[in-house]
Amino acid sequence: xxxxxxxxxxxxxxxxxxxxxxxxxxxxxxxxxxxxxxxxxxxxxxxxxxxxxxxxxxxxxxxxxxxxxxxxxxxxxxxxxxxxxxxxxxxxxxxxxxxxxxxxxxxxxxxxxxxxxxxxxxxxxxxxxxxxxxxxxxxxxxxxxxxxxxxxxxxxxxxxxxxxxxxxxxxxxxxxxxxxxxxxxxxxxxxxxxxxxxxxxxxxxxxxxxxxxxxxxxxxxxxxxxxxxxxxxxxxxxxxxxxxxxxxxxxxxxxxxxxxxxxxxxxxxxxx
Amino acid sequence: xxxxxxxxxxxxxxxxxxxxxxxxxxxxxxxxxxxxxxxxxxxxxxxxxxxxxxxxxxxxxxxxxxxxxxxxxxxxxxxxxxxxxxxxxxxxxxxxxxxxxxxxxxxxxxxxxxxxxxxxxxxxxxxxxxxxxxxxxxxxxxxxxxxxxxxxxxxxxxxxxxxxxxxxxxxxxxxxxxxxxxxxxxxxxxxxxxxxxxxxxxxxxxxxxxxxxxxxxxxxxxxxxxxxxxxxxxxxxxxxxxxxxxxxxxxxxxxxxxxxxxxxxxxxxxxx
Numbered sequence: 435x436x437x438x439x440x441x442x443x444x445x446x447x448x449x450x451x452x453x454x455x456x457x458x459x460x461x462x463x464x465x466x467x468x469x470x471x472x473x474x475x476x477x478x479x480x481x482x483x484x485x486x487x488x489x490x491x492x493x494x495x496x497x498x499x500x501x502x503x504x505x506x507x508x509x510x511x512x513x514x515x516x517x518x519x520x521x522x523x524x525x526x527x528x529x530x531x532x533x534x535x536x537x538x539x540x541x542x543x544x545x546x547x548x549x550x551x552x553x554x555x556x557x558x559x560x561x562x563x564x565x566x567x568x569x570x571x572x573x574x575x576x577x578x579x580x581x582x583x584x585x586x587x588x589x590x591x592x593x594x595x596x597x598x599x600x601x602x603x604x605x606x607x608x609x610x611x612x613x614x615x616x617x618x619x620x621x622x623x624x625x626x627x628x629x630x631x632x633x634x635x636x637x638x639x640x641x642x643x644x645x646x647x648x649x650x651x652x653x654x655x656x657x658x659x660x661x662x663x664x665x666x667x668x669x670x671x672x673x674x675x676x677x678x679x680x681x682x683x684x685x686x687x688x689x690x691x692x693x694x695x696x697x698x699x700x701x702x703x704x705x706x
Numbered sequence: 707x708x709x710x711x712x713x714x715x716x717x718x719x720x721x722x723x724x725x726x727x728x729x730x731x732x733x734x735x736x737x738x739x740x741x742x743x744x745x746x747x748x749x750x751x752x753x754x755x756x757x758x759x760x761x762x763x764x765x766x767x768x769x770x771x772x773x774x775x776x777x778x779x780x781x782x783x784x785x786x787x788x789x790x791x792x793x794x795x796x797x798x799x800x801x802x803x804x805x806x807x808x809x810x811x812x813x814x815x816x817x818x819x820x821x822x823x824x825x826x827x828x829x830x831x832x833x834x835x836x837x838x839x840x841x842x843x844x845x846x847x848x849x850x851x852x853x854x855x856x857x858x859x860x861x862x863x864x865x866x867x868x869x870x871x872x873x874x875x876x877x878x879x880x881x882x883x884x885x886x887x888x889x890x891x892x893x894x895x896x897x898x899x900x901x902x903x904x905x906x907x908x909x910x911x912x913x914x915x916x917x918x919x920x921x922x923x924x925x926x927x928x929x930x931x932x933x934x935x936x937x938x939x940x941x942x943x944x945x946x947x948x949x950x951x952x953x954x955x956x957x958x959x960x961x962x963x964x965x966x967x968x969x970x971x972x973x974x975x976x977x978x
Contacts, residue, residue: 444720445719446717447717449716452725453792455855457851487852487855488856528851539720563842566838566843571838578727580727580849582800584759
């Protein structure tokens with residue numbers, strides 16, 4: 435099912451600024467066991483993104499809540515809910531109009547056939563494609579995703595699940611579709627995202643859960659050297675929760691360690 | 707008139723990757739006096755962009771030429787022709803499919819009410835919004851344009867026609883919708899675009915015309931200091947050709963000088 439501005443519809447105007455300039459934002463939400471997981475956190479990030487891009491959010495909250503409810507009522511199985519908000523239509527040219535009405539697109543998709551916890555761990559690789567730096571776009575989940583598209587096109591092998599991306603200073607930022615954590619000296623380290631990257635909802639959830647569990651969490655610069663010295667590595671996103679990384683191709687192997695397992699248990703528990 | 711994949715249509719699928727990720731490219735072409743100006747140069751840049759983004763271009767040339775002809779036959783006045791090519795539809799997720807069929811969107815728009823040569827010159831400003839750096843995306847006219855959208859939202863004043871954008875190292879790159887040239891010691895300088903910016907068709911035309919007219923052209927790093935010491939400044943794009951800049955707000959004034967005028971004449975002549 436797809437709703438565009440509240441109506442069943444699978445098309446939008448070619449003049450929509452979402453298409454013309456990537457002028458908008460999106461959220462990807464897991465719908466499991468009859469529930470949209472971390473829905474309020476997703477919507478909060480979406481509204482923060484709108485604020486950063488100066489997209490008018492008047493009435494958006496009321497409209498989205500009603501439409502998400504309508505979408506969920508229609509679901510009979512686990513699914514992915516994707517929300518796209520664009521600045522709406524606005525002619526040719528970059529200039530925005532203060533009275534433009536955002537476009538709301540809510541679609542549902544089959545849940546990828548992921549194992550729920552992936553206890554064997556996954557194999558990842560390093561991407562050649564780098565992430566650029568811009569504080570005005572960092573952290574939010576906007577529609578300008580060519581860097582991720584190009585990074586994901588670097589490999590096809592089915593056993594390689596994710597690619598790790600660096601900025602132009604060889605600092606680790608994130609995976610193409612996930613955030614990255616490493617365990618070092620018993621502490622949890624994750625790249626700071628003030629200049630690049632998407633501040634994932636599951637990333638924030640993991641940080642909160644770790645702090646709750648008494649594990650120190652540090653958002654910092656993470657270099658390749660830190661990955662080499664890591665005791666555990668895992669990736670996170672809203673669909674996979676936490677996946678242990680047991681191998682970075684041609685670089686390092688890791689154990690599926692205690693802290694990763696502990697955090698998986700806390701996250702699973704937090705959903706009950 | 708709008709054609710989507712050759713059919714009169716003003717909508718596209720919400721699953722199109724152009725909307726989902728800004729996964730595509732565009733061209734903006736002036737249609738004046740019954741002619742699409744520099745059409746082959748625009749199409750060549752478009753295909754180079756497709757190659758960079760690994761978008762399959764099989765048959766694209768034949769299809770686009772037929773559709774542009776159809777669009778032009780319908781035009782009765784000067785107009786703007788915009789072409790968008792996206793990677794087409796492709797589910798949820800960044801991964802591209804090797805067999806995906808690109809989406810072609812060709813639309814016409816009223817020619818902005820610009821004076822043809824703007825002999826009084828224009829007033830521009832410096833933008834706060836910076837341009838990020840990534841060699842994989844530099845030069846091509848892709849659909850990830852949030853930096854330009856944010857830059858253009860910084861001002862409303864009607865007498866300020868354009869904003870100049872810098873990278874994060876205070877180096878001048880381009881205007882929000884134009885390329886920038888400065889004249890210094892009788893030579894023409896324009897920012898090199900190997901890490902940021904769009905390599906404009908009119909920019910290339912101006913470089914060729916200048917070389918033809920015996921003026922040295924240097925693509926190089928241009929700092930604010932160079933703007934301060936410039937004898938002439940002008941901006942270019944496919945709709946405005948060349949506009950002399952006579953003022954950078956709060957920074958510098960310039961004469962509408964000989965080299966700018968000479969290049970305007972050569973460009974006008976090259977279209978006959």
